[in-house]
Amino acid sequence: MVTYRSTMVERIDLPSRETRERRLEEAGYNVFNLPAEDVFIDLLTDSGTGTMSTDQWAALIRGDESYAGSRSFDRLESAVEDVMGFPHIVPAHQGRGAENVLYGTLLAEGDVVLNNTHFDTTRAHIANQGADPVDCPVDAAFDLEAGETDAREFAGNFSLERARAVVDDAGADAVPVVIQTITNNSAAGQPVSVENTRRVREFADEIDATFVLDACRFAENAAFVREREAEFSDASIDEIAREQLGYADALVMSGKKDGLANIGGFVATTDVDLFERCKQRAILYEGFPTYGGMAGRDMDAMAVGLREAVEDAYATDRIEQVRTFGRLLEDAGVPIYTPVGGHAVYVDAGTALSHLPPEEFPGQALVCELYREGGVRGVELGSFAFPNTDRPELVRLALPRRTYHREHLEHVAETATAVLEKREAVSGLELASEPPIPELRHFTAELRPVSR
Template sequence: MSDEPFRTIIEPFRIKAVEPIPITTEGERSALLEKAGYNLFKLPATKVTIDLLTDSGTGAMSDKQWASLLSGDESYAGSRSYERFEHIVKELTGYSHVFPTHQGRAAERILFEAIVRDGDVIPNNTHFDTTRANLEHRGGVALDIPVVSEPGFGGNMDLTALERALRGNQRIPLVMMTLTNNAAGGQPVSLANTRAVRALCDRYNVPLFLDAARFAENAWLVKRREEGQHGRSPEEIAKEMFRLADGCTISAKKDGIVNIGGILATNRDDWAQLFEELEILTEGFPTYGGLAGRDLEAMAVGLMEALDPDYLKYREATIAYLARGFRAAGLPIVEPPGGHAVFVDAARALPHIPPAELPGQALAVELFREGGVRSVEIGTLMFADAARMELVRLALPRRVYTASHVDWVIETAERVAARLADIRGYRIVQEPPMLRHFSARLAPV
């Protein structure tokens, strides 16, 4: 018997229920794209073969999560489901005030409505789309200060730029850090960087909040990549990260592995009172927060399942496998790959398409046209002038697809890579004033 570990990383679960997926023709997909105005958000899911648009709310719940639904207490106030949920969140984060919300952006809205005033500046390693939109809706200024280069931890915050901002601006009500840094290629934030940000916040007496939607994946990458952290569990690392901050927002649709749900939590008594008032106004009583009791039960289970080392090892290996396939196909990606997605550098893949003609969207359209693979642009279409990169994100839903599905995505990428020079850009023909990527209509240039 050999003690050597197996080379093959298997899915650490068995499949109990299946859902058919559609296989369409290229002609059908081209017609669907035209009808959708070349906006992949407008495609019917029933026509998508492999859906990598987002990892948010698209994961598969475990048998324990499904069983927990039957324990849901639907009492309007003070339900036992909330008590279980609150206990898990407090144990994980160390925060004394816990507010469930229906999803992460609801937590962001409550936080910013309570704290941000017109002209306030919020530094962040990089704000993601809904965070930026909720902040700007309040009249705030989103200040992105990602590190320029940090091997293995490209999600870190630029400490020099942060200190410059804190020293020179009296209108900073809080600092935020996004774990992992989704808009910067899904790169993790190191524990050392978080500690340093905490020290600067203490020096200038400014609270620190985490956007911790992918807290478990960030903790796993800290364990794998950061010196001095290899012997710690993901749970231990996550707990320290949370305790370095004054509070957090979480979309539990990511590392809560549920289809709906969010969290707003803090240690600040003064802010908690404001959060409670706003939650009652728009989300519901603070012990249900716009969710059914059964959703709280599933969240409580999922938050702990996301920290399982075997699950996280498999997830990292799946992302790495997809990344290797894209490299071999000749598509440039953000390196090293993060914990939830592969990000293709569309600006490098399509140098003949300028940012104004949306190279990321052009590449995403072709991935769907070629193989029915839905991805999302993270670039000029999503962020307009604030875009730092032109990326296409392929986010893997948790516990949904097998290695064969990933092989299909890689083969699709190979076919698209063979005709990159023939791909043309797009122009916007209709757009809303905010979050335009969700509903804009486009046309080929």
């Protein structure tokens, strides 16, 4: 059941096919380079692209823009402690700013960092510190043939077996930080169980590592926990969230996801020493500790958004809309990762465009065709976005929160169907230029069609 109504609208237009063809070529076949006004349905990301509530818009008005001691910071600090259970926060302009603050504080050259699966900016920040990001997904995470089995209920989990093998090889002293990302964005947005988080906490204690939760989608994860983990079947979303987050020493947060805001993020911790160290780095890279690169009005909007994100009605509606989207695509014959995760539907591009080898970036080719056919913008999360990693060729169609309606989702399904009907005519792509940081190449690299 939809638990909101629209009180503001924005006109969108589908550009002509000729315009879409031209824009795609001008963008170097990289949809990050497309003008937003030429995108009809924008599923590039769910980060900062959602629709704020009337209460959040009201909160903007009371924003305190004081450089130091802002009342808006006090309200955000209180919301983080009430909702997430962390008394100390260091605000940042967005999630990657928070990653820079935290991982720049914790890591040194030669360190090894374990994660259920590192996402792009996390991997890049760790590598930028001279450390080695190592993924520890469970076997079910990337088994696209597994379907909706019991093993896939928490396919986002952290593999302790893989982690222990890394520690046995590198030594415990080489692993100062263990991260768990909830939900697991790189593994098709799959959820993580509370029991797995407990076990990772124990493992981090065994090797004397700092345990960090990447909590961008903590409320969505809690909704899955209530559905699938018997211990929490009668618990509320906010109770589950506090329980799961409470096992971490620190968390890194992009408020552009389950903070329901358009900008902002923070580091939160229970460790006073770590808090003080992070504050000093934040002053250098982000701003004074009571604004950290955020306007006061944005801190106020996020403070409200955090509380809204753990409301049972909101969280249930959010998960159900993504599932509805998945069913529409599946009914149209589009191969997708199942079960559908929390914030997006992931299309199996390797199957959809099986005639293209991985070196011709089938995921990116599919992304381009979705735009060419129907003005739909998604993002590739396969060999183009994650070079030198063993990942399936996936295309993420991320749903902005409280933004699109069923008619929009039906258009996407119809567009995907049209693409698949002429799949054999879709050509592969090759790199034309790329930036020097491989972990971030998908943001700005340009491609061209492969010549036959």
